[in-house]
Amino acid sequence: MTDAAPTKLRVRGINMVFERDGVRTPVLENIDLEVGEGEFLCLLGPSGCGKSTLLNIMAGFLSPTSGEVTIDGSGVTGPDPRRVFVFQERGVFPWLTVEGNIGFGLFKLSREEREQRVAHYVSLVGLQGFEKAYPQELSGGMKQRVEVARALAVNPDMLFLDEPFGALDSITRLIMRSELLRIWQAERKTIIFVTHDIDEAVQLADRVAVMSVRPARIRQVVEIDIPHPRDFSAPRYLELRDGIFEQIGLAHKV
Amino acid sequence: MNLLVRLRPVAFIAVLLVVWQWAISRQAAPLLPGPLAVLQGLGELGQSGLLLKHVVASLFRVTWGFAAAALIAIPAGLAIGWYRRSEMALNPLIQIIRPISPLAWIPIAILWFGVGDMSAIFLIFLASLMPLTLTAINAVQTIPNVYVNAARNFGLSHAALVYRVLYPAVIPRLIIGLRLTLGIAWLVVVAAEMIAVNSGLGFLIVDARNAGNRYDLVVAGMVMIGAIGLILDTGIRSLEGIKSLRWGYSDD
Numbered sequence: 001m002t003d004a005a006p007t008k009l010r011v012r013g014i015n016m017v018f019e020r021d022g023v024r025t026p027v028l029e030n031i032d033l034e035v036g037e038g039e040f041l042c043l044l045g046p047s048g049c050g051k052s053t054l055l056n057i058m059a060g061f062l063s064p065t066s067g068e069v070t071i072d073g074s075g076v077t078g079p080d081p082r083r084v085f086v087f088q089e090r091g092v093f094p095w096l097t098v099e100g101n102i103g104f105g106l107f108k109l110s111r112e113e114r115e116q117r118v119a120h121y122v123s124l125v126g127l128q129g130f131e132k133a134y135p136q137e138l139s140g141g142m143k144q145r146v147e148v149a150r151a152l153a154v155n156p157d158m159l160f161l162d163e164p165f166g167a168l169d170s171i172t173r174l175i176m177r178s179e180l181l182r183i184w185q186a187e188r189k190t191i192i193f194v195t196h197d198i199d200e201a202v203q204l205a206d207r208v209a210v211m212s213v214r215p216a217r218i219r220q221v222v223e224i225d226i227p228h229p230r231d232f233s234a235p236r237y238l239e240l241r242d243g244i245f246e247q248i249g250l251a252h253k254v
Numbered sequence: 255m256n257l258l259v260r261l262r263p264v265a266f267i268a269v270l271l272v273v274w275q276w277a278i279s280r281q282a283a284p285l286l287p288g289p290l291a292v293l294q295g296l297g298e299l300g301q302s303g304l305l306l307k308h309v310v311a312s313l314f315r316v317t318w319g320f321a322a323a324a325l326i327a328i329p330a331g332l333a334i335g336w337y338r339r340s341e342m343a344l345n346p347l348i349q350i351i352r353p354i355s356p357l358a359w360i361p362i363a364i365l366w367f368g369v370g371d372m373s374a375i376f377l378i379f380l381a382s383l384m385p386l387t388l389t390a391i392n393a394v395q396t397i398p399n400v401y402v403n404a405a406r407n408f409g410l411s412h413a414a415l416v417y418r419v420l421y422p423a424v425i426p427r428l429i430i431g432l433r434l435t436l437g438i439a440w441l442v443v444v445a446a447e448m449i450a451v452n453s454g455l456g457f458l459i460v461d462a463r464n465a466g467n468r469y470d471l472v473v474a475g476m477v478m479i480g481a482i483g484l485i486l487d488t489g490i491r492s493l494e495g496i497k498s499l500r501w502g503y504s505d506d
Contacts, residue, residue: 061403081409091400094501095422104418105408136501154408 005036008158008190009058014067016053026215027053031067033209033218040184040191042201044244045211051194052162054216058192059085059160071158081105083158084151088167092135092143092150098122099131101146105154121149124183141172148180152187161193165200177203181228198248202241203230210247220247287470292477295470304458309478311453312443315371319378320439327383328428331390332420341391348387356381356442360449374446374454381442382435389431393424426494426502433490440483455479 016028027050035041043051056062058069060078069076071083079085084105092101103118122131125145135143144164151159161180165173181204184191195201201208208222222244226236271289278288287295299305334340356377363373397420405419447456455475462471494503 059407061406079403079407079409081407083407085403085407087400087404090398091404093401093404093419093422095425095498097498104404107410107414134497134501 005038007034008037008039008071009033009035009192010070011054011058012068012070014054014057014064014069016050016057016062017065028057028064029215029217031216031218033221035190035192038188038190040193040204040206042205042208043192043194043211044198044201044208045196045216046213046248047196049211049214050216051196051211054211055085055160055162055192055194059083061085081154082156083160084154084156085160085162086147086151086164087162088144088164092146094135097132097134098127098138098146101135102149102153104150117153121153124152124186125149125179139172140168141176144168144176145179148183152183152189156189158190158192161191163194163196166195173200178229180204185228198241198244199232202237202244203232208244210244222247287473291470292473295468295474296477299458299471299474305478308453308455308458308475309482311451311457312447312455313482315374315446315454316378316436316439316443319375319443320382320436322375323379323382323386323435323439324432327386328390331387332394332424334387335391335394336420341395348384352384352388357445360446363446364450369450371451373450374443377446377450378439378442382439385435385438386431389428389435390424393427393431394420396427397423422498426499429490429493429499429502433487436486436490437483440479440486444479455482 011031011033014028014031015026018025018027031054043054045051053062057064058076060069060076060080060083093104096104099118099122102121103114106114106117109117118131122128125148127142127145127149130138130142135146138146148164164180165176168176177200180191193201193204202224205224208224210219210222211217212219222240224240226234226240230237274286275288275290278286296305299308334344359377359380360373363376367373367376401419401423402415405415410418443454444456444459447454448460451457452461455478459472459475462468462475493499
């Protein structure tokens with residue numbers, strides 16, 4: 001599905017060791033990964049395995065102990081507006097309205113262009129009527145949409161999403177997933193999405209990179225060869241999901 | 255209903271005043287003037303223009319001392335809090351100066367500035383400086399990292415980061431600090447005026463006692479101090495209702 005796409009991001013030999021009070025904790029071990037242009041990749045692993053650390057390294061917020069990340073062929077040295085990181089809804093600025101948040105990164109545009117762009121993304125994420133509302137007045141799902149819209153508004157070529165729907169209830173989460181897919185299909189960004197939820201990964205991604213417990217390695221990259229919209233009860237869906245369950249070493253019975 | 259809730263504190267104060275007056279009337283040699291006598295004293299001071307003169311003198315000193323402290327302490331505190339190393343370097347000094355009562359500086363204030371406005375202003379300045387600095391340090395240190403990272407991600411310059419993220423993020427806490435510190439400044443002005451000057455509400459209280467045991471005027475001065483304190487506090491509190499700041503005050 002993405003074989004033909006040129007490589008967007010390449011991770012080579014990343015190792016990350018945290019040192020605290022003289023104790024060395026290896027977090028990432030020999031990570032190699034390639035992500036194609038326009039691809040939707042999920043980093044899947046248990047909580048605390050280091051997948052967020054890997055995402056922060058890719059986004060330029062952390063420097064790896066060794067190894068390198070290149071995007072479009074040049075090394076990543078810091079965060080960049082061409083690649084926007086979406087935090088959980090915590091990242092919305094509470095002192096700005098919905099409009100103010102979505103327009104936050106558009107300071108280089110003229111006022112007119114900015115207003116147009118903001119209006120476009122307000123409607124893309126379905127927040128019409130809430131332009132003047134402050135985050136405090138919004139639900140968790142709405143705040144999450146503000147963050148996604150704020151990221152998309154600067155027209156980045158990549159999005160990094162760190163368990164963006166983790167704090168939402170399960171119904172809102174499903175809605176947000178299909179909204180994200182709709183937006184992704186409309187705008188064709190390269191998306192790297194961190195999650196610990198196997199179903200979420202199989203529902204969303206072109207490929208799922210399954211990570212081990214700490215120190216994290218990439219155990220396997222699973223291609224999800226099902227077209228969207230995906231049927232959660234189709235045999236192929238269940239087969240892929242169960243394969244990942246086994247890969248992680250879980251029997252899927254409670 | 256709402257009006258009734260609002261009137262409750264007023265009603266409570268009225269009850270206390272009645273009890274006060276009643277208790278005074280049962281005493282042969284009163285330990286305290288009654289509320290009516292105090293009211294009379296206030297009227298007397300108001301008519302002679304002395305009340306306004308003393309209130310203005312006190313407010314003048316608080317305004318200058320407090321404003322000067324805010325002007326220095328807030329930027330300094332924000333910078334100290336932002337650069338972790340400078341906080342580590344300066345913290346011991348701050349902790350040494352902090353427990354020294356501003357009133358301990360009175361002799362030095364008089365030595366430097368003589369008896370007059372400058373001494374009182376200096377004392378209020380000192381009293382406000384430390385709490386405001388600590389508030390600013392704390393405010394900047396408690397900014398969630400995610401705001402700073404988000405701002406960096408959008409490519410903000412250093413100046414824009416300060417103006418568009420640090421500043422709005424610390425404002426709610428700064429307002430709380432300003433409010434508490436203004437209370438302290440108002441406490442200190444009275445003490446400073448008792449010693450270093452010959453006007454202001456603090457002076458009124460000492461003078462009323464010295465010049466003929468006019469305890470009705472002493473209590474009148476105290477009532478004025480309380481009333482103005484309440485007005486100042488209400489003024490700053492009203493800022494907390496501004497929509498873009500409200501996030502900093504409620505938990506819902």
